[in-house]
Amino acid sequence: FQLQASGGGLVETGGSLTLSCKAADFSLEYYSIGWFRQAPGKAREGVSCITSSGIAHIADVVKGRFGISRENDVNTVYLRMSDLKPDDAATYYCTTLKGNGCISAYVNNVETWSLQFGSWGQGTLVTVSS
Numbered sequence: 001f002q003l004q005a006s007g008g009g010l011v012e013t014g015g016s017l018t019l020s021c022k023a024a025d026f027s028l029e030y031y032s033i034g035w036f037r038q039a040p041g042k043a044r045e046g047v048s049c050i051t052s053s054g055i056a057h058i059a060d061v062v063k064g065r066f067g068i069s070r071e072n073d074v075n076t077v078y079l080r081m082s083d084l085k086p087d088d089a090a091t092y093y094c095t096t097l098k099g100n101g102c103i104s105a106y107v108n109n110v111e112t113w114s115l116q117f118g119s120w121g122q123g124t125l126v127t128v129s130s
Contacts, residue, residue: 001026001119005094007122008020013082019079019124021094029072032102034117035079036110037090037126046110047092048079049102059107062088081126089128095120 007019021033034049048068050056056068067080077094101116 002097003028003094004121005035005092005124008092008126010127010129012129013085015084016080016082016127017084017126019092019094019126021077021079022075028070028075028077028096028113030096031118033070033077034095034097034102034107034113035068035092036095036113036117037088037092038123039090042090044110044114045090045112046107047127050077050105051102055102057102057104057107060062061108084126084128086128086130089126091123091125094121094124108120108124 004022011017030052032051035045035047036044038044046056046059048058048066050068058066065083068075096118098116098118106113114121
């Protein structure tokens with residue numbers, strides 16, 4: 001009962017990447033899904049979430065550059081990242097969210113938001129060259 005994030009890699013400053021979040025053994029369709037990231041030596045940081053009905057919230061730190069969407073037919077949630085900056089370099093994780101775990105206040109406060117985290121798995125590393 002884990003999620004698998006993929007799609008990370010090395011990108012130049014200003015470049016774009018799309019990350020995918022999949023589950024191998026259960027359906028994501030009825031879950032809100034969140035993305036958070038963690039860089040070496042830094043605290044976790046909320047990035048984005050999307051409810052089961054498709055309502056999305058983006059953290060202020062990446063607003064205007066990142067977007068989130070879901071395709072239930074292929075059991076996948078996507079994080080589209082553009083205009084990447086060196087500060088975006090981190091390991092990105094996706095997680096199921098409990099109850100009403102996808103609201104704007106949560107994605108901007110990971111300490112509180114993490115209490116809503118359900119299951120996550122191995123993250124995907126994003127490296128941004130300057």
